[in-house]
Amino acid sequence: MTILHNIQGFFEELRLAGVPITPSQAMDCCQALLQVDWTQEDYFYSALFSTLVKDYAYGEIFDQVFHSYFTLQFFQSSAPEKRDPIIYRQLNAIEQISISGGQMAMGISQSQGGAADSPGGTKNPLDQDFRLDSMSDIHQLEAVFPIIARRLAAKMVRKRNRNNLAKIDFRRTIRNSMSSGGVPIDLFTTKKIREKPVILALCDVSGSVMTFSCFSLALIASLERFFRKIDSFAFIDEIDEVSKLLLSGHPLDLRNHVLKHARVVGASGYTDYGVSLKAFHQRYRNYLSHKSTVLIFGDARNNWFNDESWVLQEMKKNVRKIYWFNPEPQRNWGLGDSRIFEYQKYCTQVFECSTLMQLEKAISQL
C-alpha cells in the first residue's frame, strides 16, 4: 500500500463525512505534500487542510476525519514498524505521487460516479427531512444550519441587487456637456433607489416543529445580519419580539436561547396560533407597513384552538406580501388540527418545506 492509496482513502473518508473534495483539490493536495516536510504533523495537517477545506464550517468534520483516519492508520501500521506514523513509512513513495497525481485525480472522479454522485454523496444534508426522530441525525443537520442559512441570505441579497444597473441621466449629461462644446465628457447616471426589504418574521418555536424552528431561527438570525430592518417574533401560545435575542447567541442554540429569554409560553403551554396572532395584532400591529413582507414559519397545528385567521386577513390589507413556510408534507395539510388552509386564504403563498432543499427552492421563488 502506498501513500497514494492512503491519501486517496482519506479523500474518500472525507467525502463520506460530507466534505466535498474535487479532483482538482486532490491534485493540489498532492502537490502541496511534495513541497513540505510532511514528517511533521503540523505541516502535514495544514498542507491537507489548506488545500482540501475551503469553508471553515467543514473544519470540524475535517479534524475528526483527520484524527480518526491517521491515528487509526498509525495503530495499524505500528506493529511492523514500531513508532513511525504512516506518513513517515511512505516517504519512499513520494515520487510516485508526482507521476500518478494526474491519474489519481482521474480515478477519483470516476469512482465518484456511484453513490457519491454529488459532493457529500448520499448524505446530502439538504435532502434530509426536518422531522427526524433520532437526535444524532438532528445534530448532523444542525452542523449545516449556519452554512445553508448564510447561503439563503446571500441569495436574497443577490436578488435584491440584480437589475439595478444605473441608467444614464441624459438630461444632466447633455446639460453638462454644454461647457465642453457639446461633448459629453462626464456621464451622469440616475441615482439608484434601492428598495430595502422590510421583513417581519413570525416563528413557531413549539416542540412539534423543533428542528424546523431551530433552522428557521438560524435563518432569520442570518437574515438579520444582512438586512437591517427585520423584526422577528417567536411564539408558542404567547408572542414575543426576539430580534435582538437572535443577534447574540450561537446559531445552533437559538431555539433554547429564545425559550429561555423570551416570553413565548403563555397560559396553556400548547401551540396556539390564534392567541399568538391576536396578541401580535394587539401589541405589534404598528410594526407593519405597506412595505413589509411577512414570513411565517410553522406547521399551523393549532391544537384545536380558535384559529383567529381574521388577523391574517387584517394583516393582508396592510402589508405587501405574506409567505408561509410549512415544514409538513403537503399531503398532511388540513388533516387533524392543521389549520393551514384557513390561513392559506390570506397568504400570498404557502410553501411546503419538509426539507432544506424545498426551503431553498421556496426562497428562490420569492
Add this chain to the structure above:
Amino acid sequence: MLNGIEELKNHMIKADYICNDKTATVLYLAQALQKPVLVEGPAGVGKTAIAQAFSRMKGIPLIRLQCYEGIDESKALYEWNYKRQLLHIQAAINQEKDSQQVEEEIFSETFLLSRPLLNSIVSDTPAVLLIDEIDKVDFEFEALLLELLSEFQITIPELGTIKARHIPYVFLTSNASRELSEALKRRCLYLYLDFPSREMEEQILLLKVPDLSQELAQKVAVVMRRIRGVEMKKLPSIAESIDWAASLIWLGKDDVDVEILLQTLNTLVKHHEDLEKIERLLYSRQDLEFR
C-alpha cells in the same frame, strides 16, 4: 539545516508578524505552488496584517484592493480614460487623421487607466496583491477575479490578453459574511486564522508593544483569554489586546486589576451591550475570572 517553513517563520517574525506552524506552512505552500491564499477568520486577528507582513518580508510592494459592495471592473481592473479619448478624437478631427488610425490610437495602453488588479500583474517587480474583504463584492465581480487568480492574466477585449510579468503573491481576506463561490475557493489555499493561543498572544504583544514587560504581557494574555470566554457580540481580538496593552503602558501601570480594566474597558469592548455585561461581571465579582 533549517527547513523552508522554519525559515519563513523566522523571516515573518523579522517582519513583525508571528505565525504558528500551520500558518507558515500555508504561506510556504502559497509560494511554492504559486496559489492565492484565502484568509478567513474573526475580525482583528491579523488577516490583513499577514499580507502586509509578507510584503515587508519579501521587500516588495503591496498593492491593495479594498472591496466594497458595488465594486466593478472599472474600479478594480482597468478603465478606458474616455475623457482623454474624447479630447484625442477632437484633436484628431482638426488634424484630419485617418479614422482607422485614430481608433487604434485611442484603444492603446496610453489611454488605459490601470487599477490595482492590473497594476499587480504588470508591475516591474513581483508584488503582493491584497484583495481585502472579498465577501463584500457581488457575485459577478467574483467571477471576474477567476481569470486573474488561476491564470494570472487579464483579458481586455480591445487590447487582448495581458499576462503577468511576475506572478504576484495574492491574499484574499474574508469575514465570511457570505458564501464565496466554489470556483473561487477552489483556486485558493485556505487559511483560517483564529484567536491565538495564550503563549502566542503573549509573543505578539511583546513584539508589537515595545515597552511591555514579559510579566505584564503574560497577564494581559491571560485576561484576554478569559474575556473571550464570555458570550459577547464582538469578541476582542488581537488588535484590541495590543491597544489595551499599549494603553496600560501609557497609564504607567505594571499590573492588571479590576479597577484598571474598568477604566480602560473601552479599548477592548466596542459594543454598548457587551460593555455593560463586562462591567456588571467586574462589579459583581471583583476579580478577573469572568465566570
